[in-house]
Amino acid sequence: MLRCSWCMKKFKNAKPVYGLNVKFVEEKKISDSDGRMVHIHLESRNTSVPMIVPGENSEADKQGMDGIFPICSEKCGDKMGEALSKEISTIQTVNKTIKL
Numbered sequence: 001m002l003r004c005s006w007c008m009k010k011f012k013n014a015k016p017v018y019g020l021n022v023k024f025v026e027e028k029k030i031s032d033s034d035g036r037m038v039h040i041h042l043e044s045r046n047t048s049v050p051m052i053v054p055g056e057n058s059e060a061d062k063q064g065m066d067g068i069f070p071i072c073s074e075k076c077g078d079k080m081g082e083a084l085s086k087e088i089s090t091i092q093t094v095n096k097t098i099k100l
């Protein structure tokens, strides 16, 4: 079951789901031909959070998204964006939330 990467709440089917997309530093990039769910350790939060790796040649991949963090609300997106911008050894850029 997919959870919000900030507050860890489970998504209910009917609720809108946002994604915070990031670009990794080159040597930390994760690629997967089919796309999958991984857990990324965040040093600033000392915990692992869920992240979606887009499949190669998927729309997200073509747009330069290396990872998408599932987010339940814009508020969580703001907080997550702040936390991710501190992960400079892993994450190069944090982009706006997108509606999934």
Ligand SMILES: [Zn+2]
Pocket: 004, 005, 006, 007, 008, 009, 071, 072, 073, 076
């Ligand atoms: Zn949340």
